[in-house]
Amino acid sequence: MRDLMSLAARPEVISLAGGFPATDSFPQDVFDSINRNISDTQRALSLQYGPTEGFDFLKDDIAEIMAAEGTQVDPAHVLVTTGGQQAIDLVTKTFIDPGDIVLAEGPAYAGALTTFSSYQTDVRHVPMDGAGVVVEELEQMLRSLDREGRRAKLVYVVPNFSNPGGTTLSLERRVRLVDLAAEWDLLLVEDNPYGFLRFDGEALPTLLTLDGGRGNVLYLGSFSKIISPGIRTGWIVAPPAVYQKIVFGKQAADLCSSPMNQLFVHGFVSSGAWREYVERLIGIYRSRRDAMLAALAEEFPAGSTWNVPQGGFFVWATVPGVHTGDMLAKAIEENVAYVRGDAFYQDGQGTDSMRLNFSGSPEARLQEGVRRLGAVIADQLELYRALGL
Amino acid sequence: MSGKHVCVLHGGRSLERDISLRTGHRVVRALRAKDYRVTPIDVDESLVRQLVELRPEAAFIAMHGKGGEDGTVQELLEILRIPYTGSGVLSSIRAMDKVLSKHILEAEGIPTPPFYAFNDAAFREMGAKDTLDIIAEDLGLPVVVKPAAQGSALGINFAADARDLPRAMVSALSFDRKVLLEKFVAGRELAVSILGAGDEARTLPVVEACPRSGHAFYDFDSRYTAGETDFTVPAELEPAVTAEVERVALATYRALDCRGFGRVDIILDESGTPWVLELNTIPGLTETSTMPMAAEAAGISFEDLVAVVMESAAL
Numbered sequence: 034m035r036d037l038m039s040l041a042a043r044p045e046v047i048s049l050a051g052g053f054p055a056t057d058s059f060p061q062d063v064f065d066s067i068n069r070n071i072s073d074t075q076r077a078l079s080l081q082y083g084p085t086e087g088f089d090f091l092k093d094d095i096a097e098i099m100a101a102e103g104t105q106v107d108p109a110h111v112l113v114t115t116g117g118q119q120a121i122d123l124v125t126k127t128f129i130d131p132g133d134i135v136l137a138e139g140p141a142y143a144g145a146l147t148t149f150s151s152y153q154t155d156v157r158h159v160p161m162d163g164a165g166v167v168v169e170e171l172e173q174m175l176r177s178l179d180r181e182g183r184r185a186k187l188v189y190v191v192p193n194f195s196n197p198g199g200t201t202l203s204l205e206r207r208v209r210l211v212d213l214a215a216e217w218d219l220l221l222v223e224d225n226p227y228g229f230l231r232f233d234g235e236a237l238p239t240l241l242t243l244d245g246g247r248g249n250v251l252y253l254g255s256f257s258k259i260i261s262p263g264i265r266t267g268w269i270v271a272p273p274a275v276y277q278k279i280v281f282g283k284q285a286a287d288l289c290s291s292p293m294n295q296l297f298v299h300g301f302v303s304s305g306a307w308r309e310y311v312e313r314l315i316g317i318y319r320s321r322r323d324a325m326l327a328a329l330a331e332e333f334p335a336g337s338t339w340n341v342p343q344g345g346f347f348v349w350a351t352v353p354g355v356h357t358g359d360m361l362a363k364a365i366e367e368n369v370a371y372v373r374g375d376a377f378y379q380d381g382q383g384t385d386s387m388r389l390n391f392s393g394s395p396e397a398r399l400q401e402g403v404r405r406l407g408a409v410i411a412d413q414l415e416l417y418r419a420l421g422l
Numbered sequence: 423m424s425g426k427h428v429c430v431l432h433g434g435r436s437l438e439r440d441i442s443l444r445t446g447h448r449v450v451r452a453l454r455a456k457d458y459r460v461t462p463i464d465v466d467e468s469l470v471r472q473l474v475e476l477r478p479e480a481a482f483i484a485m486h487g488k489g490g491e492d493g494t495v496q497e498l499l500e501i502l503r504i505p506y507t508g509s510g511v512l513s514s515i516r517a518m519d520k521v522l523s524k525h526i527l528e529a530e531g532i533p534t535p536p537f538y539a540f541n542d543a544a545f546r547e548m549g550a551k552d553t554l555d556i557i558a559e560d561l562g563l564p565v566v567v568k569p570a571a572q573g574s575a576l577g578i579n580f581a582a583d584a585r586d587l588p589r590a591m592v593s594a595l596s597f598d599r600k601v602l603l604e605k606f607v608a609g610r611e612l613a614v615s616i617l618g619a620g621d622e623a624r625t626l627p628v629v630e631a632c633p634r635s636g637h638a639f640y641d642f643d644s645r646y647t648a649g650e651t652d653f654t655v656p657a658e659l660e661p662a663v664t665a666e667v668e669r670v671a672l673a674t675y676r677a678l679d680c681r682g683f684g685r686v687d688i689i690l691d692e693s694g695t696p697w698v699l700e701l702n703t704i705p706g707l708t709e710t711s712t713m714p715m716a717a718e719a720a721g722i723s724f725e726d727l728v729a730v731v732m733e734s735a736a737l
Contacts, residue, residue: 039440359593362437362577416595419545420588421552 037361041370047402050370052196052346053393055317056261060310067300075296083292085284087113087268091295094302095254095268101308102228104239104252106270112279115290117226117255117267121145123282124187124222124251124269125152133186136174138166140349140377140386142196142224145189149379156379157185163340165202166190168209175217187220192240194227194345197377197388201343204237211240214249226255226267229311231344232319241270248272256298258346259311264294318346324396325389325403332407334414339389346392349374352410354422357387360413369405426458428732429478431495433464436487437597438573445707446484452728453482465495473502480735481506482728483704487573491704492518505735508682509703517678517703520602521570527698530677532670534698535689536561537604539570542595551588558584561605567591569598573702575641580606609691611640612657613712614671615705617730619681625668626716630657645710653712655719663694670696678703682734685713 041048071079086092092108099106114120121144129135131153137145139158149156159171171188178184188210192202202210214221223240244250252270260266271279283289301307325348329339339350351374358373374386389406391399430453432446433439446462453460461476463469465485473481481504483490493514499506509517516522521539528534538557544550558565558581567590569577577597579590587603594601611633615626631640632652640651659667671686678701685705688696705713707728717727 037437040435040437043435356589356592359589359596361596363596365437413592415546416542416592417588419542419551420591422588422592 037365038370040365046365046368046370047394047398047405048370049389049391049394049399049402049406050372051390051393053390054258054262054346055314055392056263058313058317059261060306063301063304063306063310067297067304070300071293071296079293079296081292083289083295085289086280087111087290088292088295088299090303091266091299092268094299098302098307099254099270102239103236104242106241106252110270110273110276112269112271112276112283113290113295114267114269114283115287116262116265117224117253117257118144118148119283119286119290120253120255120267120269121148121189121222121224123279123286124253125149125154126282126286127275127279128186128220129154134178134183135187135189136171136185137189137379138191138195138198140197140374140383140388141189142191143372143376145224146377146379149189158378158380158382161195161198161200163200165192165195165198165200165206166210168206168213171210172213175213175219184217185219187222188214189222189224190240191224191226192237193225194230194342194347196227196345197347197372197374198349199340199342199345199347201234201237207237207240207243211243211245211247211249214244215247219249221250222253223250224253226253226258227345229259230315230318230346232315232322232342234343248274251275259314260298260301260307264297266290266294266298315344318344318392321391321394321396321399322348325391325399328400328403329407332404334407334411337410346390348389348391349386350389351386352414353385354417355410355413356384358384360409363413364406364409367405367409369402369409371406426480427461427476427478428453428458428480428482428735429461429463429473429476430482430484431463431465431469431490432484433466434485434487434489434495435465436485436489436573437576438486441706441708442484442486442490444709445486445711448707448709448724449482449484449728452725453732455725456729456732458732465489469495470498470502473499473504478504480504480732482732482735483508484707486704486706488518488571491573491702492571500737503737505737507731507735509678509680509684513679513681514703517680517684517701518571519600520568520700521600523678523701524602526677527674530673532673532677532698533695535566535605535607537602539600539602540591542599542601545591554587554591555584557603558587561603564606565590566604566606567594568602568604569594569596570600570602572597575639575645578639578641580639607689607691607697609689609697610657612667612688612690612696613716614667614686614688615713615716616671616675616680616684616686617682618734620676623672623675623680625671626713626722627656627719628659628664628667629653629655629712629716629719631712645706651710653715655712655715659690663690666694667696670698674698674701681736683713683731 092111096108241252255267372388374383493511581590687699
């Protein structure tokens with residue numbers, strides 16, 4: 034699969050496969066002034082080792098950002114990580130022994146699945162629908178495991194515009210999930226890289242907030258989508274009981290996240306420039322989402338379904354009867370790429386789905402990409418008919 | 423050859439582009455170590471313009487798959503009168519297409535597993551799907567379904583049951599419009615690399631590939647992920663069997679009129695019959711490829727192997 038994906042990087046291929054933010058929209062003057070300021074006043078600091086948990090001033094920034102999203106945190110519970118990916122890695126490293134069970138969304142973020150797999154985790158996918166993970170099913174799975182004398186160590190969810198499903202976990206389900214966590218003594222890992230990128234609807238309270246300090250939620254945040262992925266800065270908000278354990282893991286991983294990058298983030302956040310930037314990004318992405326949805330309605334064959342994401346980067350489309358893995362080479366030949374649905378499951382599901390990214394291309398390119406993909410799917414369906422499938 | 427200016431063509435648009443880049447980089451380094459003046463070219467629409475400007479004395483074709491191994495680039499080099507490594511246009515066309523090559527081998531009495539082949543038009547326009555049961559009956563199960571002209575084991579599927587055939591066909595058809603259905607032959611996977619041409623052609627030691635558990639056959643991941651396959655070179659075979667394997671490989675090479683270098687992939691069944699699966703006119707030269715391993719076993723370093731092939735460049 035990796036090799037086909039490298040072909041998708043060529044310029045003539047319209048790639049709907051990546052998860053790339055629109056970093057060319059980052060304002061140059063702001064970039065320059067932040068770097069100049071670091072150079073003038075914090076050069077030695079930027080070049081030196083920093084504290085393992087991250088700079089205190091950055092933790093304060095993070096608390097401020099989360100407050101803007103409606104979640105109150107104590108900066109003392111914040112650990113700065115090298116991207117949201119490291120946050121997932123550290124949590125898994127800290128809590129998972131080989132063979133431990135993690136309940137994840139189905140489909141789930143492929144980057145998390147890779148991490149889980151590298152620690153020999155037994156991942157069980159919980160079905161989802163338009164309102165996110167089906168918490169009743171999750172409860173069934175907990176009961177079923179209990180009958181076998183087993184328990185789930187962690188529940189991993191991306192409640193806002195999940196990657197790849199694009200769905201948002203409803204308020205009712207959020208409340209039920211935190212109650213279940215309390216009842217079953219579960220650790221909920223709430224991964225929220227896209228929370229700010231909401232195009233429609235009202236923001237919902239985080240699981241962390243709803244947990245009300247009971248200590249059952251580990252919150253993972255990231256600056257990748259609201260500032261840039263290149264500054265590799267994310268964070269964990271951990272209950273005091275487990276904070277220190279995670280810090281030990283962090284120290285062993287990389288001593289500390291890059292002070293230079295942390296200073297850049299601090300510069301960007303403390304100037305207040307981030308709010309305007311996020312607004313601008315929301316505008317760009319909303320328009321791109323709309324273009325993709327319109328194109329899908331126009332170009333995809335009858336019987337295909339897809340969600341309407343209220344934010345984030347992705348649309349999850351399903352074409353019943355088509356194996357999207359089998360079709361990928363053909364799509365790339367026709368100069369369009371997507372991510373095959375089975376990449377987001379540990380257990381072979383998702384073969385008739387695909388993840389489509391809209392954040393990474395301007396509207397006209399998205400339209401053309403979806404047109405090409407629609408043609409490939411139509412041709413594939415015809416081939417299936419010819420083969421009696 | 424001191425200071426001779428050559429270019430290495432690699433990359434391109436095929437699905438084996440990444441493999442080609444790896445082969446190409448190794449070839450460039452080897453040629454430079456042998457004192458050639460090398461210009462690497464990642465093949466794209468500027469290729470002809472670059473070749474006209476550079477006027478190299480010869481070209482090493484390190485491309486795999488469509489465009490590089492099927493006569494396309496060879497034809498261009500013929501037009502530009504630039505000597506090139508490997509097989510000529512016709513041989514490349516025939517060897518790239520497993521269906522064509524198998525017909526040729528059958529005509530020459532060289533053992534190759536029984537097969538049927540289709541264009542997707544046969545399905546779309548002629549109702550060929552109704553022949554699948556007959557084919558399964560005729561060949562026996564399992565049936566191996568492959569794209570006719572794709573390398574690196576991409577798109578290969580096994581159909582253990584006749585009902586699996588349509589899905590397997592769809593998968594293979596994603597890689598080529600023509601598909602081969604072949605009788606599955608159980609046995610040992612052997613790779614025979616060959617240097618030279620015609621009567622001067624000679625085999626290198628036979629390599630046996632044993633994919634580790636988790637791979638039903640020597641698939642893409644087993645080929646290109648270090649550590650996924652155990653290789654034995656020379657393969658542990660009775661001398662008479664080795665001789666027969668080499669004879670069949672050379673016969674294949676000559677039947678397809680190959681030149682420069684090539685690799686014949688063979689399955690040796692329990693009775694000692696070597697069944698030819700295919701011949702590759704541009705064998706992989708990556709760190710996990712079998713030809714460099716075979717050369718090493720014959721006391722030929724990678725640099726020397728590349729130099730020998732470079733010197734065989736012709737029109």
